[in-house]
Amino acid sequence: xxxxxxxxxxxxxxxGGAQRPARRRPGGPARRKADPAAAGDTVVREAPEPAVRxxxxxxxxxxxxxxxxxxxxxxxxxxxxxxxxxxxxAGGGTWDRRIAxxxxxxxxxxxxxxxxxxxxxxxxxxxHVLMSLLRPLADKYFRVEVKGIENIPSxxxxxxxxxxxxxxxxxxxxxxxxxxxxxxxxxxxRLLAADLVFMLPVVNELARxxxxxxxxxxxxxxxxxxxxxVGVMPEGFKGIGKPFSERYKLQRFGRGGFVSTxxxxxxxxVPCSIVGAEEIYPMIGNAKTLARLLGFPYFPITPTxxxxxxxxxxxxxxxxxxxxxxxxxxDGYPAEAAEDPMLMFNLTDQVREQIxxxxxxxxxxxxxxxx
Numbered sequence: 001x002x003x004x005x006x007x008x009x010x011x012x013x014x015x016g017g018a019q020r021p022a023r024r025r026p027g028g029p030a031r032r033k034a035d036p037a038a039a040g041d042t043v044v045r046e047a048p049e050p051a052v053r054x055x056x057x058x059x060x061x062x063x064x065x066x067x068x069x070x071x072x073x074x075x076x077x078x079x080x081x082x083x084x085x086x087x088x089x090a091g092g093g094t095w096d097r098r099i100a101x102x103x104x105x106x107x108x109x110x111x112x113x114x115x116x117x118x119x120x121x122x123x124x125x126x127x128h129v130l131m132s133l134l135r136p137l138a139d140k141y142f143r144v145e146v147k148g149i150e151n152i153p154s155x156x157x158x159x160x161x162x163x164x165x166x167x168x169x170x171x172x173x174x175x176x177x178x179x180x181x182x183x184x185x186x187x188x189x190r191l192l193a194a195d196l197v198f199m200l201p202v203v204n205e206l207a208r209x210x211x212x213x214x215x216x217x218x219x220x221x222x223x224x225x226x227x228x229x230v231g232v233m234p235e236g237f238k239g240i241g242k243p244f245s246e247r248y249k250l251q252r253f254g255r256g257g258f259v260s261t262x263x264x265x266x267x268x269x270v271p272c273s274i275v276g277a278e279e280i281y282p283m284i285g286n287a288k289t290l291a292r293l294l295g296f297p298y299f300p301i302t303p304t305x306x307x308x309x310x311x312x313x314x315x316x317x318x319x320x321x322x323x324x325x326x327x328x329x330x331d332g333y334p335a336e337a338a339e340d341p342m343l344m345f346n347l348t349d350q351v352r353e354q355i356x357x358x359x360x361x362x363x364x365x366x367x368x369x370x371x
Contacts, residue, residue, distance in 0.1 A: 119219070120208035123188070130210050131180060137170075138177045141317055142276060146182045148324035151270055154185040157224035158327070159262045160231040161351050162272035163250055163359065164239035167281035167300045170315065171274050175231060176210070178322050190223050191231045192216075196297070217261050224265035231272075232258045234348075241286070241298040247278035248363060250356050256348035259330075263338040268327035271351050273358035276320030279369050281305070318369050321362050325354050 105128055108114050116122045138144045152158055162175060172191050179189040192215035198204045213219045215232065223230050233239065238251040262269050285301030305312030328351065337343055 116209075119190075119211070119213045119223075121190070121211040122209040123211075125209050126188070126211060130206070131177060134173055134177050135181065138174050138181075138320075142174060142280075142320040144174055144178055144276075144320040144322060146178045146322050146324075149178070149182045150184075151324045151327050152179065152183055152187065152229060153268065153327075154183075154187075155227065157227050157265055157267035158229050158270055159220075159224060159258060159265075159267055160189065160229060160270045160272050160324070161258060161355070162231065162233050163248075163274055163355055164233035164235040165242070165247065165274070166240060166277035166315075167283050167302070168315075169240055170280065171277040172231070172233065174277075174320065175272065175274065175322060179229060179231075187229050189231045190228050192220055192233075194236060217257055220258070220261045221265055224261065224267045234258055237297040241283070241300070243286070244278070244282040244284055248275070248359050250352055250359075253348050253352050256344040259344045259347045259351070260338045262330045263333055263344075266331040268329050268331075269347070269351055270327045271325040271354045271358070273323050273325070273355050273362060274320065275322075275359060275362040275366065276318045276369075279318045280315035282316075316370075319366075319371055321366070323358055323362060325358055328354075 105124070108124070114122065114124050152160065160175070160179070162171070165171060172193075176189045176191060179187055188211060190211045190213065193207055193212045194215055197207050197212065198214060213223070220230055220232070234253040235251045236254070242249075242251060259269070281300060281302050283300045283302055287299040287301060291297065291299035302312065304314075328347065330347075333343070
């Protein structure tokens with residue numbers, strides 16, 4: 001298999017649109033059967049009056065158009081019937097295009113004719129495969145409702161800061177689907193992930209392909225300056241591994257490194273609140289000894305895991321809401337502001353308080369955990 005070509009991560013590719021099918025001209029087949037001249041018969045007509053002869057010219061033009069042969073491919077009319085009067089199969093053209101596109105995709109993967117950026121992000125694989133696998137989970141299983149997506153700019157860099165929860169990091173994946181599917185510009189979210197993600201086999205490769213990168217200031221700043229939307233969850237393992245009794249209570253946001261990165265890049269900070277992820281795996285215990293042996297930050301014990309084995313790893317079908325808040329501008333600060341610890345503390349606290357306030361607001365509005 002040929003090696004993949006590497007391109008800068010801020011590369012944009014255009015997509016072409018499909019042409020609309022031609023519509024059938026009115027009167028074609030029926031007129032061909034009724035007119036004897038259309039069948040090649042000799043017709044003797046009396047000499048018409050001058051006024052009639054003048055009107056015969058456009059009628060002949062219509063007759064000539066009627067006998068003109070239809071194209072070999074059947075054209076679907078407004079009523080969904082072909083030119084032969086048969087009912088066209090619903091979605092036939094769509095399935096043909098999907099099959100052709102899938103075969104072309106497989107051919108490019110086998111020949112290595114695809115592109116990745118310097119971080120390993122594979123946009124084509126993410127759009128055609130990974131998003132297609134995650135989308136039913138977001139739309140049908142968790143029924144994610146997205147609010148405030150317009151607060152993410154249509155172009156240029158932005159830093160999305162969200163709360164983290166759920167025992168397993170499904171909230172990050174659902175956040176990625178929400179931005180890609182609901183933003184008018186179809187933007188991609190590049191998540192900053194912990195070291196553990198890139199130490200796990202298979203997960204490491206998939207994370208790179210999906211656009212995730214190591215949670216370090218250097219990588220984040222390069223992505224933001226390249227005009228990407230970057231997502232970060234400052235709570236880290238403290239948020240995702242907290243017990244169920246502390247659900248929707250934000251943990252410490254670290255030392256404000258994400259604020260410093262946003263100040264250096266001059267991009268807005270978009271607070272994001274996620275409701276619904278806390279209940280997918282209610283964590284009622286933590287086997288710390290087993291976690292140390294496995295090298296994990298925690299080993300969760302839930303009402304279903306490990307008691308039900310693999311079945312206990314199935315998340316509960318809770319109803320999710322993801323809301324993006326008003327962006328906090330950073331481009332008005334001087335260049336040396338990124339080194340001001342007091343400013344970073346104030347902005348970090350502002351972002352944290354805005355997320356926490358929105359979480360409480362969404363919880364009050366929620367009718368049920370599952371509906």
